[in-house]
Amino acid sequence: MNISDNKVVQMHYELKNDQGQVLDSSTGKDPLAYIHGMGNIIPGLEKELLNKTKGDKINAVVGPAEGYGVKDDQKVFKVAKKQFQGDGDLQVGMQIQAENQGNMEVGTVEKIEGDEITLNFNHPLAGETLHFDVEVVEVRDATEEELSHGHVHGVGGHDHGAEEDAK
Numbered sequence: 001m002n003i004s005d006n007k008v009v010q011m012h013y014e015l016k017n018d019q020g021q022v023l024d025s026s027t028g029k030d031p032l033a034y035i036h037g038m039g040n041i042i043p044g045l046e047k048e049l050l051n052k053t054k055g056d057k058i059n060a061v062v063g064p065a066e067g068y069g070v071k072d073d074q075k076v077f078k079v080a081k082k083q084f085q086g087d088g089d090l091q092v093g094m095q096i097q098a099e100n101q102g103n104m105e106v107g108t109v110e111k112i113e114g115d116e117i118t119l120n121f122n123h124p125l126a127g128e129t130l131h132f133d134v135e136v137v138e139v140r141d142a143t144e145e146e147l148s149h150g151h152v153h154g155v156g157g158h159d160h161g162a163e164e165d166a167k
């Protein structure tokens with residue numbers, strides 16, 4: 001069975017940045033599962049997996065535009081440190097919730113300078129070129145239920161009880 005829209009794909013993967021540093025991997029875990037064509041994974045990788053089948057190994061290089069987006073300087077800004085008093089010691093790399101244009105979003109502390117901190121609300125992988133090593137371990141049809149939920153159930157997918165499924 002080849003990968004096409006509405007197929008459930010299970011894959012093992014390793015993600016590296018341009019420097020060859022491993023950012024994420026499914027090694028030692030369940031494979032990652034997604035429904036093809038539903039935007040569950042980044043567009044650049046989804047495109048590379050089209051028509052592949054169980055056992056196929058691919059190597060995909062995905063630029064920011066088809067990955068986690070280009071880094072947007074508008075999403076990086078300075079705020080007064082005192083706004084975050086009570087959050088304990090702020091450290092570079094720490095993720096904190098803050099209001100960004102009226103929405104609560106998670107930002108990363110990028111810099112701390114005196115009374116000012118620089119927050120970055122871009123996705124941590126924005127601007128990165130992503131290098132994926134992927135092995136397709138299973139391809140099957142998605143069930144009606146999975147299609148209506150928009151995500152995979154079972155191995156590598158959502159493990160939510162019957163209660164939540166009934167909603």
Ligand code: ZN
Pocket residue numbers: 149151153158160165
């Ligand atoms: Zn579900």
